[in-house]
Structures are given as C-alpha cells and as structure tokens.
Amino acid sequence: MMLQRLLLTLFLLAMTLHLHAATLEELVEQEKVSVDIKLVESGELVVGQELTVTLTFATQTWFKGANRFTLPEIPNAVVVQRDTFGSNETQRINGETWVMQHKRFSVFPQTSGRFEIPAIKIDMKVFVPGVGDVSGEVYSKPLNFEVSVPAELAFVxxxxxxxxxxxxxxxxxxxxxxxxxxxxxxxxxxxxxxxxxxxxxxxxxxxxxxxxxxxxxxxxxxxxxxxxxxxxxxxxxxxxxxxxxxxxxxxxxxxxxxxxxxxxxxxxxxxxxxxxGQLSPKEKLIKLAKQMANYWQELVVGLLIFIVLIYAWKKLSIKRVKPRYQASKVKGQLAQASHDKNARRFIKWAYVYLDWFSGADKVNLLRAEKIDSNTSLNGCFDSVFAEQGKQPVKLTSALKYVLKTKRVAGKSTQRVDLSMNPKD
CATH class of the missing domain: 2.60.40 (Immunoglobulin-like)
Incomplete structure (x- = not known):
C-alpha cells in the first residue's frame, strides 16, 4: 500500500515537472498545444470557387470546452462558416496521444490575384495535470493562396x-x-x-x-x-x-x-x-360574365365604402346645424317687413337674425324693460302680443336697432323652432 502511494506521488511529480507551464503561451512553446491552418483544395483555384479552410487545435491533455474564434476579414472575398459544429478525434503521434478539434470555414474569392488569410485569434482552455485549467489566446499563422480565371472563361x-x-x-x-x-x-x-x-x-x-x-x-x-x-x-x-x-x-x-x-x-x-388557342363562344361568354361579376362586385364595394365614409364624415364633422338663410337674405326680409309695416313678420325675422347672426345673449326681445330695447321695438311687440286693435307702430327704428347688433364670429348656432314666432 505504501509502495503504491509512493509510485503515485512520483508519477504526479513527474507530470508536474513535465508540464510545469502555467500559461497557454508556454504550452505552445513547449509544443504541448498547437494550432494548424491549411487549405483543403489544391491545384488551380478559380474566382468564385468555395475554398475550405481547416483550423486544427491539438493538446496532449484535453480541452475544457469548445475553442472559439472570429472569422477573418479578407478583402474581395466572402467568408462564411458553413460547418458550425466541427469534429473531434484522438491521434497517437510519436508515441504520444493528442486530442484534436477541427473547425472549418469557407472563403469565396470574388476577384483574381493573391489572397492572404491573416492570423486568427483563438480562445482556448485546456487542462494541465498538477496545474488545473489553463486558458488564454493563441494565434494561427497567416495563410496565402492564388486565384485566377480559367483561360476558357476569360471573355465570359x-x-x-x-x-x-x-x-x-x-x-x-x-x-x-x-x-x-x-x-x-x-x-x-x-x-x-x-x-x-x-x-x-x-x-x-x-x-x-x-x-x-x-x-x-x-x-x-x-x-x-x-x-x-x-x-x-x-x-x-x-x-x-x-x-x-x-x-x-x-x-x-x-x-x-x-x-x-x-x-x-x-x-x-x-x-x-x-x-x-382561341376561346370558343361559350368560353368567351363565361369570361365576359366573370368580368362583369368582378366589375359589379368592385362597384358595390366601392359604393359601400363611399356611403360609410360619408356617414362617418357627417358624424365626425357636422356638430351643429348651419344657418338656413344667408345674412343678406334675412336683412332683406326684415327690410321688407318694415316697409310693409308687418310687425308679425318683422318679429319673426328679427328672431332669426338675432339668433343666427348676432350675439343672442345681448338682446332679449321678450323683455321690453331691458335697457338695450327702445320704444319702437317695444311698440312692435305690443302691437302683436297686446290687445287687439292697437295701432301699428313704425318699424324703421326697430329695424335700425336690430341691425346694430353685430354678428359674433365663430358663434355656434342651434336649430330654432320658428313655429313659436308669429306667422304671416
């Protein structure tokens, strides 16, 4: 038992002395870790051809995870990684066991000439007996190749x-x-x-x-x-x-x-x-019927959309009833009623004018005692609403008073029931 422990201790000590490196760079220098890059294709390489580049990572122990790298940028070439998983294998070289990982990417040169794949940085982590996990960065060597256009395709x-x-x-x-x-x-x-x-x-x-x-x-x-x-x-x-x-x-x-x-x-x-071929008469009739059906369908749909838009426009934009009469026409009716000495008709159009075209809150025709009212307007009301047989008054002064009330800009109007006013 003691002998086995002694042998195990000596073995671990030997491994520690053999792999005493504590950094990835030292492992590379001691050739215990390596990175190799090569081009799979050989012979004449042509423009646009897919060239497969293989990166091989090797260690005498084992990797602690996947080795990661960034695809290089190569002028006038498309670089893609079509093989995302890679492959693993174990080889015995010169009596030593190596664990290997292979990663591949593709290069599509777009012009003829000389190309260079620059040194690629690889993030790597390996296990070293007696030390533990060692991680760091290693670099591949640059790789050069030539690309040409086949002579047969020089003018294609x-x-x-x-x-x-x-x-x-x-x-x-x-x-x-x-x-x-x-x-x-x-x-x-x-x-x-x-x-x-x-x-x-x-x-x-x-x-x-x-x-x-x-x-x-x-x-x-x-x-x-x-x-x-x-x-x-x-x-x-x-x-x-x-x-x-x-x-x-x-x-x-x-x-x-x-x-x-x-x-x-x-x-x-x-x-x-x-x-x-030509359409038969029956096929022409069927085609015409389909075209007419499509035409009427589009027409009906368009008409329905138009009706809906008109309805929505009225609902959204028409918030009030517009005046039924123009101001000039109402003034004309007032003047005509004054000329005809028709008090009933005058009061009717006075209501219309004051309600639609002026500040209705400024004048109240039903309150004869209001300061703004004058004798002629009060007399006009008396001749209509008071006792029968009362002499009509001159409406000229009342007309001047009504027309003195200026129209209020932007005043909202409401529908007026003219049936409450005296009729002719």
Whole structure:
C-alpha cells in the first residue's frame, strides 16, 4: 500500500515537472498545444470557387470546452462558416496521444490575384495535470493562396464554379389548354455543390407579346448535411395568356466551371414554342360574365365604402346645424317687413337674425324693460302680443336697432323652432 502511494506521488511529480507551464503561451512553446491552418483544395483555384479552410487545435491533455474564434476579414472575398459544429478525434503521434478539434470555414474569392488569410485569434482552455485549467489566446499563422480565371472563361461575363451544377424545369399544366385569360406556372430549380444559394443565378427573360410573365421571389436553401454543401434556388414564374397566337419562350443557358475536372460545361433550357388557342363562344361568354361579376362586385364595394365614409364624415364633422338663410337674405326680409309695416313678420325675422347672426345673449326681445330695447321695438311687440286693435307702430327704428347688433364670429348656432314666432 505504501509502495503504491509512493509510485503515485512520483508519477504526479513527474507530470508536474513535465508540464510545469502555467500559461497557454508556454504550452505552445513547449509544443504541448498547437494550432494548424491549411487549405483543403489544391491545384488551380478559380474566382468564385468555395475554398475550405481547416483550423486544427491539438493538446496532449484535453480541452475544457469548445475553442472559439472570429472569422477573418479578407478583402474581395466572402467568408462564411458553413460547418458550425466541427469534429473531434484522438491521434497517437510519436508515441504520444493528442486530442484534436477541427473547425472549418469557407472563403469565396470574388476577384483574381493573391489572397492572404491573416492570423486568427483563438480562445482556448485546456487542462494541465498538477496545474488545473489553463486558458488564454493563441494565434494561427497567416495563410496565402492564388486565384485566377480559367483561360476558357476569360471573355465570359457570367459563369459559376462548382463541384456539380444541375438545372431542372417543370410546368404545372400542358400548353395545349392555354387560351386567353388562362395561366400556367413554371418552376426552375438550380442545385450546386460548392456555392451559396444567394450566388445562384436569377431566371428572367424579356417581355413576350401576348404572354405576360411575373417572376416570384425565389426560395433559397443551403444544406450542409454530412459534408455535402448543397445550394438550391427554386424560381417560380407565372405566365398569363393575353391574346391568341404563337409565342416563343426563350431558352436559358448556364455556363459553369467544374472544379473537380477543371473543365467548362454548359446547361441549356430549350426554348418553348407555344400555340395559344382561341376561346370558343361559350368560353368567351363565361369570361365576359366573370368580368362583369368582378366589375359589379368592385362597384358595390366601392359604393359601400363611399356611403360609410360619408356617414362617418357627417358624424365626425357636422356638430351643429348651419344657418338656413344667408345674412343678406334675412336683412332683406326684415327690410321688407318694415316697409310693409308687418310687425308679425318683422318679429319673426328679427328672431332669426338675432339668433343666427348676432350675439343672442345681448338682446332679449321678450323683455321690453331691458335697457338695450327702445320704444319702437317695444311698440312692435305690443302691437302683436297686446290687445287687439292697437295701432301699428313704425318699424324703421326697430329695424335700425336690430341691425346694430353685430354678428359674433365663430358663434355656434342651434336649430330654432320658428313655429313659436308669429306667422304671416
């Protein structure tokens, strides 16, 4: 028992002396921790090709968590990390056991020339016997590579480099049934290994007389399952027949560079010659009926909306009853009643004028003793409301008195029941 304890103590002491480093930098200097960077692809590298960069972290003990790093910024290149999980393995090198982690990211160079991946900072934590957890920062070495344009594609404007490139086309119905007013949907699917979905080409063509087309937003899919980096673009186009006759849907040609065989290849979607038929009399009648139904439906909906808006406008904006008469017309009625010496009619229009066009709170026609009233106005009331047979008075002075009351700006008006006033 004592011998076993002694051997264990000596072993731990030896390990402590062997791995006495207390910092990650010292472990790297002693070659107990390493970081390696390399480019997976070899041979001729072309513009737009996906280049896979592998970072390998290794230690003679074990890692205490995932090693983290930030993707580098490379001018004229797109850098993405398509493999987010990485992989782990154990290797025995020169009689020593190493624990390794592999991380990968992709670089898509957009121009030809020389590129450099700068030194990448990695946050790492490892376990050291006799010391415990040791964490810190380590850096990879810079990595350089050259990118060019294949000689066969030097004068080609648009092409795509990939390990594989496929294009398929589908229509949702036969061309034989196409007539004016009918529609048909076209689906073009592009699949490529070694590209991102956003890099795949958009499908479109110039307008076709008699056959309108509408390109829908594409569906972009990137799949990175079990090492297969497949990009897919699903493009749908709706065609609507506007008139009968023969039309040609133009062909579409794709030029791509096979990075496996390093050859230029072509894919073509052949042109379609379509005969758009005439509508039969019955079909024309049905089409006209549908158009009329849609027209009346839109008309009724528009009319209902108009009625609702008018109703809402009246409810919200009309807060008071507007005067039924213009001020000039009321004054004319007062003058006419004064000229005709018609006291009843004069009082009626005096009420209208004072209530709608002046400060009604300033004059009270029913209170003859009010200071503002005068003899002529009081006499006017007496001739109407007092005993029968009383001599009528001159209304000229009363008219002048009524018209002296100035109109009050912004005065709110109310509906007046004129039936309470004397009638002619």
């Amino acid at each position: 404007d648009t092409w795509w480099p990939a390990k594989s490139f496929k294009v398929s086309e589908q229509w949702d119905k036969s061309f034989d049934v196409l007539k004016p007013g009918f529609s048909i949907e076209r689906t073009i699917t592009i699949e490529a290994d070694g590209l991102l979905a956003m890099m795949l080409p958009e499908i479109n063509h110039p307008p076709i007389k008699g056959l309108a087309h509408y390109v829908k937003p594409p569906q972009l899919l990137d799949d990175n399952t079990r090492g297969n980096k497949l990009a897919k673009r699903i493009q749908k186009i709706d065609y609507v027949v506007e008139e009968s006759g023969e039309v040609v849907i133009p062909s579409v040609e794709f030029t791509w560079y096979n990075t496996e065989s390093q050859t230029v290849e072509y894919i073509t979607i052949e042109a379609q010659v379509v005969e758009l």
